[in-house]
Amino acid sequence: MRKSMRRLGACLLAILLLTASVYAAPPAQEPESGTVASPDTPLKASVSGSVINWGYRSEPDLHVTLTGAGWQAENVTSSSGRFTFDALGDGVAVLNAVFPADSGLKAMTTDLAVPFAGPVNRVVNLGIYGGAQYPTAGLPLDIRLTPDKNEIGPGETISFTVSVTNVMPNDIHQVFVTDMFPAELQPTAIETSVGSAWIGDQVAVAELGDLAQGEGAVVKITAVADPNLDEGDVVVNRAGAFYKESVAMQAEVRLNDEIVAPQSLPETGNALVAPLIAALILMGAIVVLRRLRLNQAV
Secondary structure, eight states: OOHHHHHHHHHHHHHHHHHHHHHHSSSOOOOTTOOOSSSSSOOOOOEEEEEEEETTOOOOOOOOEEEEEEEEEEOOOTSSSSEEEEOOSEHHHHHHHHOTTSOOEESSSSSSEEETTTTTTTOBBBBESSSSSSOTOSSSEEEEEEEEEEEOOOOOOEEEEEEOOOOOOOEEEEEEEEOOOOTTTTEEEEEEEESSEEEEEEEEEEEEEEEEEOOOOEEEEEEEOOOOOOOTOOOOEEEEEEESBBBBBEEEEEEEEEOOOOOOOTTTTTHHHHHHHHHHHHHHHHHHHHOOOOOOHH
């Protein structure tokens, strides 16, 4: 009997100790999906916006690509023309709208450089259009790209001036000017009249902040040509501007490109034309006189 009591007491003691240990130290659990595991976990960046078929509608079911160094993400616009790229790191990538071969649509920007960093959502709206002519009516932003020379050789320095002006009837916000330079040019310095600016690898970025109605900014970028650039190679550079309220816009220059001047008559052209007109008048008068004589004879 005593042995049975001792065994029962030992079992009860073991159960009490086990229960106490469970409540004193609960097992570690994985954080639930969507929660932040620790304050040191970085928040991711994102890029979102709309694709706007200028003067027509927000374009649904259109593919949009975001391409960085060694990677590419693709998104399809929603029924309201929206796209979103989530869970991005910090960096710069180029944004493009992609069209079916027979769509007849064209982009208002090409390889638009977009900087992003967590936890900010960068808003970029892409413009597209149909038809042969680039739209000119009602554009919300005036952007101009001017080089200090039209030709460049190996290793030479060149400066570009980017001027942007808000021509909308309201203020615009989160304005950026970006230039993803071609492989033939390396940006070396940047200055901006408004906001802040920086250079990173092949890209030049100016964060202008907000621009009031009619307000503008000037960004000056210096670059150096590749020392192995072939003489006469055409170099294409594009600078773009994007902001929260409407579509991004872009300006382009072509260096070393032959410009065919409009043809005109030489200085002696007028002297040649005048006698020709007089001769035609004289011939007309002769024809009229002959007809009159024939009528009189009849």
